[in-house]
Amino acid sequence: MGVCISTTQRDMLWCGTVTQQTAHKNTMVICVLGRYLLKSSLCSRSWCRKSSLYSAGHGFQPEEIREKLRAYPGGAVDLLTQGDTGLAVLTVNNPSRMNAFSGAMMVELEERVSQLESWTQGKGLIVRGAAGTFCSGSDLNAVRAMSNPQDGMKMCMFMQDALTRLQRLPLVSVALVEGRALGGGSELSTACDFRLMTPDSVIQFVHKHMGLVPGWGGAARLVRLVGDRHALRLLGGALKVDPELGLRIGLADGVLEEGAPQDGDEGAALRQAEEWLSRYTKGPAEVIRAAKRVVSSGRELPLTEALRAEKEVFGTVWGGEANLGALAGKTKHK
Numbered sequence: 001m002g003v004c005i006s007t008t009q010r011d012m013l014w015c016g017t018v019t020q021q022t023a024h025k026n027t028m029v030i031c032v033l034g035r036y037l038l039k040s041s042l043c044s045r046s047w048c049r050k051s052s053l054y055s056a057g058h059g060f061q062p063e064e065i066r067e068k069l070r071a072y073p074g075g076a077v078d079l080l081t082q083g084d085t086g087l088a089v090l091t092v093n094n095p096s097r098m099n100a101f102s103g104a105m106m107v108e109l110e111e112r113v114s115q116l117e118s119w120t121q122g123k124g125l126i127v128r129g130a131a132g133t134f135c136s137g138s139d140l141n142a143v144r145a146m147s148n149p150q151d152g153m154k155m156c157m158f159m160q161d162a163l164t165r166l167q168r169l170p171l172v173s174v175a176l177v178e179g180r181a182l183g184g185g186s187e188l189s190t191a192c193d194f195r196l197m198t199p200d201s202v203i204q205f206v207h208k209h210m211g212l213v214p215g216w217g218g219a220a221r222l223v224r225l226v227g228d229r230h231a232l233r234l235l236g237g238a239l240k241v242d243p244e245l246g247l248r249i250g251l252a253d254g255v256l257e258e259g260a261p262q263d264g265d266e267g268a269a270l271r272q273a274e275e276w277l278s279r280y281t282k283g284p285a286e287v288i289r290a291a292k293r294v295v296s297s298g299r300e301l302p303l304t305e306a307l308r309a310e311k312e313v314f315g316t317v318w319g320g321e322a323n324l325g326a327l328a329g330k331t332k333h334k
């Protein structure tokens with residue numbers, strides 16, 4: 001049993017699902033958590049809650065930004081969750097513009113991330129583009145209309161927030177890169193844990209050619225993925241990263257097999273990606289989700305805090321169903 005001390009209304013709600021003890025309204029609530037909540041709840045460290053990256057103090061007014069972005073319609077961001085496998089597929093869907101993100105799609109992306117944050121049985125996520133190509137970044141029509149500094153900052157904070165929350169989901173995520181991942185599309189791919197590329201695909205940080213640097217968090221994530229020198233080469237040279245280069249510098253984690261689209265089978269790459277991901281998502285959801293949480297905290301936090309976060313997550317699986325089941329058998333790791 002663990003003890004949770006919460007101060008916000010939302011925390012009260014989370015605790016309220018299992019607690020037998022709640023205190024007076026508007027006062028600190030001390031709730032005794034059962035195993036169930038410990039296993040299924042979000043990590044209690046503030047960095048991995050459903051909290052936003054920015055606050056009003058940074059000029060971040062999400063509802064105002066959503067309204068502004070919705071003025072640029074087109075396309076969709078689709079989410080399919082599979083209860084039986086614990087896999088979800090997020091599809092950036094705007095094929096007539098090579099899956100560029102309209103403003104409305106940015107808002108939809110954030111909504112889909114919110115849905116995934118609440119999906120407690122999920123284990124894996126595939127992020128892909130519709131019709132055989134990944135994503136060509138921001139819709140240039142929206143970019144042109146929002147090219148003043150104030151709107152740029154708003155869009156930047158909104159997308160950084162959405163993609164950071166996507167990266168922090170307790171799901172093992174993979175970007176399935178077919179065709180092109182350009183500009184904001186290349187940034188989206190870095191918000192996933194892994195990147196799989198089809199043989200003819202290209203990831204390109206084209207920002208330099210647009211007189212820009214990444215603004216959706218892509219530079220910070222790229223440096224962590226490939227190191228500062230490769231990151232500088234990719235950004236400074238706007239290099240085209242094909243699968244061979246991607247594998248060599250550690251941006252790509254695998255290359256899928258040739259041939260599927262010519263056979264008229266558009267779903268083949270997705271099936272390959274599902275198969276690839278399944279090796280990391282086999283097993284109980286609480287264990288897979290815990291693994292992702294300790295990796296997220298290790299990735300983002302200073303060591304002392306990461307160790308404390310790891311201890312918390314460890315507490316959610318120690319003595320849990322999967323752990324006790326494993327201990328009950330004769331264990332041999334061959």
Ligand SMILES: CC[C@H](C(=O)O)C(=O)SCCNC(=O)CCNC(=O)[C@H](O)C(C)(C)COP(=O)(O)OP(=O)(O)OC[C@H]1O[C@@H](n2cnc3c(N)ncnc32)[C@H](O)[C@@H]1OP(=O)(O)O
Nearest residue numbers: 096097098100136137138139140141182183184207210212
């Ligand atoms: C840079 C920062 C910013 C961010 O991080 O937020 C961005 O992402 S800005 C956007 C960066 N991306 C681009 O600049 C992509 C520009 N487009 C291309 O290079 C090409 O269109 C390409 C390579 C994606 C596809 O070339 P292809 O010859 O195969 O097809 P088309 O050029 O005929 O494209 C089909 C159709 O899609 C439209 N399109 C493509 N990308 C975008 C986009 N990002 N925004 C709006 N529209 C886009 C293209 O204009 C064509 O439309 P059509 O009406 O047929 O002319």
